[in-house]
Amino acid sequence: MRKTMIKNAKIYDGTKKPAFSGGIIIIGDTITAVGDVPASEDYETIIDAGGLAVCPGFIDTHSHSDVLVLTEKVILPKIRQGITTEVLGQDGVAMAPIPAEYAEDWRRNIGGLNGDSDQISWVYDSIDDYFRAIERQSSCSNFACLSPHGNIRLAVMGFSDKPATDEEMIQMETILDRQLREGAAGLSTGLIYIPCVYSQTEELVRLCRVAKKYNRPFVVHQRNQDEKILESMDELMHIVRESGVRLHISHLQVAGDETMRFDLYRKMEEIAALGVEVTADQYPYTAGSTMMGAMIPAWAHVGGTSRLLERLADSKEREKIKRDILIDDERESKTLNTSNYDRTYVSSVNKPHNQKFVGKNLTEVGEMTGKEPIDAMMDLLLDEENKVGKIQFYTTEECIMDHMIRPEVNMCTDGLLGGKPHPRVYGTFPRFLGKYARENELMSMEEAVYKTTKKAADAMGLKDRGSLEVGKKADLVIFDPDTIIDVATFENPRQYAQGIKRVLVNGVTVVEDDKVYENAACGTVIRLL
Incomplete structure (x- = not known):
């Protein structure tokens, strides 16, 4: 099996023990020695850490x-x-x-x-x-x-x-x-x-x-x-x-x-x-990051994403969704889901014609489309079939x-x-x-x-x-x-x-x-x- 030595290391071993100087021997995929290690053995690979820190992955x-x-x-x-x-x-x-x-x-x-x-x-x-x-x-x-x-x-x-x-x-x-x-x-x-x-x-x-x-x-x-x-x-x-x-x-x-x-x-x-x-x-x-679709109330997702898209495309259903986003305090917070459009950014879309919105906040997306931010967001979710990521500062x-x-x-x-x-x-x-x-x-x-x-x-x-x-x-x-x-x-x-x-x-x-x-x-x- 492959035999590797790491020498001249400042070892942070992951246990909170104070860092110490030494070496590490690896045989195959396993650590076989840590600390004082022999320098005279026949190693396939020798890595000189040069005094730098070595820690677990x-x-x-x-x-x-x-x-x-x-x-x-x-x-x-x-x-x-x-x-x-x-x-x-x-x-x-x-x-x-x-x-x-x-x-x-x-x-x-x-x-x-x-x-x-x-x-x-x-x-x-x-x-x-x-x-x-x-x-x-x-x-x-x-x-x-x-x-x-x-x-x-x-x-x-x-x-x-x-x-x-x-x-x-x-x-x-x-x-x-x-x-x-x-x-x-x-x-x-x-x-x-x-x-x-x-x-x-x-x-x-x-x-x-x-x-x-x-x-x-x-x-x-x-x-x-x-x-x-x-x-x-x-x-x-x-x-x-x-x-x-x-x-x-x-x-x-x-x-x-x-x-x-x-x-x-x-x-x-x-x-x-x-x-x-x-x-x-x-x-x-x-800031956090998740999918934009999490801003839509849970009832609108019942039946799956295909039903969500149908509801977003229906003017009456969309108004119900919009109202619930703005007033519903049963879900993941009005702080994250309502009026703070300038702190909510589009992070990912799939379709080329929507790439212009990536990196823009919902206020900016609304301005770019001539719509209220919440409507622009729902249009984007509909066009992207719900595959939209977001970043939100909170x-x-x-x-x-x-x-x-x-x-x-x-x-x-x-x-x-x-x-x-x-x-x-x-x-x-x-x-x-x-x-x-x-x-x-x-x-x-x-x-x-x-x-x-x-x-x-x-x-x-x-x-x-x-x-x-x-x-x-x-x-x-x-x-x-x-x-x-x-x-x-x-x-x-x-x-x-x-x-x-x-x-x-x-x-x-x-x-x-x-x-x-x-x-x-x-x-x-x-x-x-």
Whole structure:
């Protein structure tokens, strides 16, 4: 087997232990020694770190590369910032299962979030079917995948908004059980997304009991993240109390009254006091990003995206949609969904004639079309068949820094990859290390590395990754702690970070300075079995 030595390294091992000087030996894809290593052995490859930092590969616990991983051997924005493992299947709306009868509508339902492609199959019977499709691509990164609640509900109930019957619940439990046995890392849901939004709390309790049986986490985008966030947390507390499931809160945020974050933290502590593990992830930016279709009330999506488009094309139905967007406080916040058009930007579209709107806020889109912003938005969704991405500014630096120092939190990108993306796609991890750890001194570099590696691995149950220890897989990043920083901006997001010198995946170099070895084929699908 291939034998590699890394020497002259400043080792941040991911455990929060103080950094130390030494070397690392890798045999095949596995770390066999860390610290004082012999220099006289016959190594196939010797990498001189030159005193730079060496840490575990970064783990993106909230990735939206679900479609791109089926068409590309390397996800450049991720690997170039040091991400070696991505967790797919987020927000309850992903790629498996997708029944043939719903494939076209599902493709349009998630196109604004996970992207679109004519090069792939849109029918997957199981998560194992999807895993095998990823493996055929011979990727340069590692991928785990959650079992998405929305896909499970789709397979049993289609786009119905009805409560699940006992028979339907048994079918959903059976599908989830199979997906977890096939290696899914946990259960995800997105309670603002179709069709997850239609589920009642007891549906989630029953599914979480299945996840608990396998000790897999419940990874949740809450029903509400603004004025009703504490009610959303109460729902999670009920689910955890009744099921005993491990809880992981997706992209921790408060979009309304930011002082409520302190009540949010107390709720997290109360849930943990039930005797379960509570974790969360976060991206280090004051804006979020999702699909524009999430701004449309849930009732308008009933029956699928084809019915949504019919309603958008019908003048009477459109007026009802418009009225509900403007006055409905039951959904994901008026802060995110009504009058703040100048803080909501189009990030991606599919059709060439709509590219002029990418990077424009809804006020500008309205001016360009001579319409009210809300009408211009609905016209764009109709023309694009719902496949529109958005970026929305909603919070402050003070709030996100308070999230960062919470012991429950690790970093993630939550990055949508198409169009003019959110800069978090390219810059999340170097930004966290460079801006918040080094420049702002919010925490030590050791703590920051922990929150990008072992903390993330532990949250997702990735037992053989996340730290530089004997027996762990050799996913590593060599970086300059004095210069690592993000470069991507909202104005020019497609810029690679600085300070990343080398990235190894399973012992194989994929990134060396600005060179990427796209045919390294060293990645793997991580099945939790």
